[in-house]
Amino acid sequence: MKKRSLIQKSIYAVITIFAVLVFNYLLFRVLPGDPLSMMMRNPKATPEMIEGMRQLFGLDQPWYVQLYLYFKNLLAGDLGMSFYFKQPVSSVIGARIMPTIIMVGLAEVVAIFAGIIIGLIAAWKRGTRIDVATLGFSLVTYSMPTFWLGMVIVVVFSVNLHLFPTSGILTPGMTYQTTGAMVADYIRHLILPTLTMSIVLIGEYALTMRNTLTDVLSEDYITTAKAKGFDNKYILRKHALPNAMLPMVTLIAINLGLVVGGTVQVETVFSWPGLGSLMYEALRARDYPLLQGVFLLVTVSVVVANFIADITYSYIDPRVKE
Amino acid sequence: MKLLEVENLNTYFNTSKGQLKAVNGVSFDLEYGEALGMVGESGCGKTTCALSIAKLLPKEGEITGGRILLEGVDLASMPESEIRKKRWKDVSVIFQGAMNALNPVMKVGDQISEAIVLHEKGSKEAAKRRTGEILELVEIPAARGSNYPHEFSGGMKQRAMIAMALACNPKIVIGDEPTTALDVMVQAQILNLLEKIRKEFKMGFILITHDLSILGETCDKIAVMYAGKIVELGTVEDIFERTAHPYTQRLIACFPNIRGEKRIPEGISGSPPNMLALAPGCSFAPRCDRKQACCETLEPVGKQIGEKHFAACHFALGGGAIE
Ligand SMILES: Nc1ncnc2c1ncn2[C@@H]1O[C@H](COP(=O)(O)OP(=O)(O)OP(=O)(O)O)[C@@H](O)[C@H]1O
Ligand code: SF4
Ligand SMILES: [Mg+2]
Numbered sequence: 001m002k003k004r005s006l007i008q009k010s011i012y013a014v015i016t017i018f019a020v021l022v023f024n025y026l027l028f029r030v031l032p033g034d035p036l037s038m039m040m041r042n043p044k045a046t047p048e049m050i051e052g053m054r055q056l057f058g059l060d061q062p063w064y065v066q067l068y069l070y071f072k073n074l075l076a077g078d079l080g081m082s083f084y085f086k087q088p089v090s091s092v093i094g095a096r097i098m099p100t101i102i103m104v105g106l107a108e109v110v111a112i113f114a115g116i117i118i119g120l121i122a123a124w125k126r127g128t129r130i131d132v133a134t135l136g137f138s139l140v141t142y143s144m145p146t147f148w149l150g151m152v153i154v155v156v157f158s159v160n161l162h163l164f165p166t167s168g169i170l171t172p173g174m175t176y177q178t179t180g181a182m183v184a185d186y187i188r189h190l191i192l193p194t195l196t197m198s199i200v201l202i203g204e205y206a207l208t209m210r211n212t213l214t215d216v217l218s219e220d221y222i223t224t225a226k227a228k229g230f231d232n233k234y235i236l237r238k239h240a241l242p243n244a245m246l247p248m249v250t251l252i253a254i255n256l257g258l259v260v261g262g263t264v265q266v267e268t269v270f271s272w273p274g275l276g277s278l279m280y281e282a283l284r285a286r287d288y289p290l291l292q293g294v295f296l297l298v299t300v301s302v303v304v305a306n307f308i309a310d311i312t313y314s315y316i317d318p319r320v321k322e
Numbered sequence: 323m324k325l326l327e328v329e330n331l332n333t334y335f336n337t338s339k340g341q342l343k344a345v346n347g348v349s350f351d352l353e354y355g356e357a358l359g360m361v362g363e364s365g366c367g368k369t370t371c372a373l374s375i376a377k378l379l380p381k382e383g384e385i386t387g388g389r390i391l392l393e394g395v396d397l398a399s400m401p402e403s404e405i406r407k408k409r410w411k412d413v414s415v416i417f418q419g420a421m422n423a424l425n426p427v428m429k430v431g432d433q434i435s436e437a438i439v440l441h442e443k444g445s446k447e448a449a450k451r452r453t454g455e456i457l458e459l460v461e462i463p464a465a466r467g468s469n470y471p472h473e474f475s476g477g478m479k480q481r482a483m484i485a486m487a488l489a490c491n492p493k494i495v496i497g498d499e500p501t502t503a504l505d506v507m508v509q510a511q512i513l514n515l516l517e518k519i520r521k522e523f524k525m526g527f528i529l530i531t532h533d534l535s536i537l538g539e540t541c542d543k544i545a546v547m548y549a550g551k552i553v554e555l556g557t558v559e560d561i562f563e564r565t566a567h568p569y570t571q572r573l574i575a576c577f578p579n580i581r582g583e584k585r586i587p588e589g590i591s592g593s594p595p596n597m598l599a600l601a602p603g604c605s606f607a608p609r610c611d612r613k614q615a616c617c618e619t620l621e622p623v624g625k626q627i628g629e630k631h632f633a634a635c636h637f638a639l640g641g642g643a644i645e
Contacts, residue, residue, distance in 0.1 A: 220422040224486075227378055227417075228437040229409035238436070242427050318427060318470040 006311065013307040020299045025070055028292050029063075079296070080289035084282065089293035093275065097260070097297075099169055100267070100274030103190060104259045107197030112252055114198070115205020122206065123213035123244075124236070134206060142203030150196045150269035157192055164192050167271035193270040197263060201255070208251055213244040246317050250309050257305025261298035323394050325526045326352040326375070326494055331388035331398075333367075333374045342597050344370040344383070346550035349624075350543075352494065357520060357527040359537030361573065362547035363594050368530045369418060371547070372496045374398075375528075376413050377405045392493070411441040414487040416480075418498040418530075423483055424471040431457070431467025434486045441490045452489065460485045460515060477508040484512065488519060494526040502531070513540050535577050538562060543630070546570045549595050549605035552624070554638075556631035566633035566640050568612045604635070612637050 054060050061069070073080070079089035122134040141149075158166040165171065169189050176182040216222065217240055225235045260275065267276035275294055282290040314320050333345035344367045352358050360368050373379050375390055377397055390397040392412060397405065417423040425433055431453050438449035454464030460481040471479055480500060487495050497516065501509040517540055520527045529541060537544050537558070544561040546554040546569065554567040565571050572590045592609035595601070603618040604610070610617065617636055624634040631640075 220417060220419065221425040223378060224417060224423045224433075225425070227376060227409055227415050228486075229406045229411065229440055230436075231406060239425050239428070243425070246427075316427070319472050 005314065009307060009310050013303055016303050017300055020303065021071070021074065021296070022067075024292060024295055024299065025067060027295075028288050079293040082282075082287055082290040082293075084285040084287040084290065089289050092278070092290060093293055093297060096273055096275050096278045099272060100276060101259060103193050103267075103272060103274060104197060104263060106190070107194045107201060108252075108255060108259055110194065110198040111201035111205055115202045116209050116248065118202065118206040119209025119211075120213060120236075120241075122210040123217060126214055126217075131210075135210070138203040138206040138210075140203075141199050142207065144200070146196070146200050146263070146265040147269050149199060150193070150266055153192055153196050154269070165189050166192075167269075169273055193266050193272050196269070197266050200266075204255075205248070205251070209244065209248060212247050213240060216240050216243045219243070242316070246313070249312055249316065253305045253309030253312065254302070257302040258298070260301040261294075324351045324391070325354045325356075325393065327389070327391040328375065329389045329391070331371070331374060331390065332386045333370050333379065334384055334386050335370075336382050336384065337598070339598050343550050343600065344597065345374060347388070348547075348550075348552050349388075350545055350552060350555055352526045352528065354493075354526060355521060355524040356543065357517070357529060357541040359541035359544045360528060360530045360547060361532065361534050361537060361544065363590075364532070365594055365597065366547045367550040368547055369498055372415060372498050372528065372530060375494075376409065376415050376496060377402075378409075378415070407441075410437050410487075410492060411490045412492055413494045413496065414490070414492040416483050416487045416495065416497040416500040418502070421476065421479060424479060426471055429468050429470055430474065430482050431469075434467070434482070434489050437486065438489050453485075456485045456489050457482070459488070459519065477504050477512070480504060480508075480512060481515075484516065488523075491523060492525065494528065495520075496528045496530070498530045499532070500529070501536075502533075509536070516540070533577075534573055546573065549597060549600065551605070551634060552632075553606065553635065554633045555624070556628060556633075560628055560631040564628065564631065564640055566627055566631065566638040567635045568610050568637075569606050570633075572609075606635075 077090060079093075081087070082089050082092050085092045118134050118138070122131045125131050154166050157163045165188060167189075170182070170185055171189075174185065176185070222235060222239060225239045230238075261279075264276040264280050266272065267274045268280055271277070275297070279291065279294045281287075282294065328351065329349050331345055331348045332343070335342040335344055346367075348367075348371060350358065360371065362368055370379070370383065373383070374385055375397070377400070379385070385398050388398060392408070397408065397413075400408075424430065431450070434456065435446070435449040435453040438444065438452050439446060442449065442452075444452075453467055457464050457467055462478060462481055462485065466474070466478075471482075474482060484497075484500065487497075495516075500516070501512050504512065513536060516527065516529075519525065527541075529537065531537060534544075541558060543555070543557055545552045546561070546567065548569050554561065554565075554570045556564070556566075560566075561570060562574065565574060569590075576590065590609060595605050595608070601607075601618070603616075603620055604613070604622050607613045607617045612635075614637065620636070622634045622636045624632045625638070626632055627638055627640045
């Protein structure tokens, strides 16, 4: 039974990814300005050069051949050439993926832990001042504009307090004596964007946790556990949390899928060289192959994250096993 | 010593609309191996009574007066940490709507054995063995203990809940409508089972229900509740054959008699009073066909009209006139 549903879910995931790929492909055909129009704006481009480009990008072929070639190249890991960087898209993305995963990944981990704990305390102290305060904090940070928060944090911690650098990933022109020194410099640069990102993310986790846990705590089986003579801590740990974590798992998985996409706002404010800022650069340069490559990565990781969420869910919730 | 003596119990809820006297001066007692049935319309305070005895009231509920003596020890004034040791070991509850009373992500067997481990301080293996036995007792194969609640039918969940309630050999089991959601066959089966177990283990049993007819068969005594008070209390014979209180009479008339002539049960006209604003005098007065002028000003107190028979009515049958 289990194996069958696993296979079934995998097939769904593959179909979704396929649909996403086709959509992604079509999206970039529909967008105004094909790759050649950029070329043609260059006064030095001769008709022969343009024709050569057309052939190079396969634009002289019928659409189905183009679609076929697109998939064929994709399977070979070839995402095309970036106009702007004049490099294969895959290597441009490859160079920018780690900073994003480190920064956003770390921020997610911090936010998940902090959010769960805050939500848990709020639910446990429901109706008290602590609950109101955490609720307020969550709502405010949740709805705060990210770039604005980023700028405030820069002003406070870098400009006024001189605690951390304002931007970048390493101090420019710095030569490091040891690897340790380099790592330390990296971490100093990492702290502010991670902090900003965590604050933005905490609210959603805290609110979701608080609400699900509040619901769970009013369930009959919690009264049963109390009637059996267990103390509050045991009830929370053994009965309330396993139930309250179910919706959290979905939320976490979906958000982790978005990690790869980075965050355009935070990365731009802090000049963090990740995929978010890359997306912004690609957009400004109308670098369609690059943009397409980033989109592809993001959508595929969201689908994969959903798939993982589904599977995890079926392990922790006995009701969805079948 | 009596197993349980409830003396003048008062339980109030603090609501946004004011104080709600859900249980208002309730007294009764229970012997070892005895079964007491509690009936009354929805909202009359049956569940609140049960939750008070088990000390499981929600935050807004409070026992404001009276004593709950379990083998002579007062539970009403006992601190939470002491109560916790008594729960399930001394008093267990089969909750109203057992459908949701089981944790959906925990195996049924584990939910039973965790209570055994907590109270009996034995090994996990011993608890597991006992869980198997107790499941068999309610006619669930021991192996089904490794199932999750959603894999059980409604009747099985109900029986699993009963097994859970019996797991630590409690002195008192309170069944709050333990069979309401079940079909008649299963209902009878479960009630018979409970009766058998009660007699075997000399357990006290309080059965709460809307359905007067099932009390006659399963209980020794019946308490009829109305608006937070016990209006009539007596043996099954007292209640059915020497009915004293007008409300009890109407309740009995509500149930069709299979052997009797064909007629539509009467029902009770009017509705239960607003518990937030109880008028002085007898709460049943607006619906009572025996009422006199004094009923609306003077609250009737319970008076003894038979050996174990009490009724709170100025004009209770079998008793004298107004005192
Ligand atoms: N948590 C609560 N807060 C406020 N009022 C409550 C609360 N629980 C119960 N009540 C009120 O107390 C009164 C008694 O309720 P209770 O649940 O004891 O009735 P019941 O006799 O068990 O009814 P039913 O047959 O419907 O289960 C009702 O008027 C109800 O509205
Ligand atoms: S006291 Fe009066 S109103 Fe109340 S039940 Fe008796 S006769 Fe009816
Ligand atoms: Mg009830």
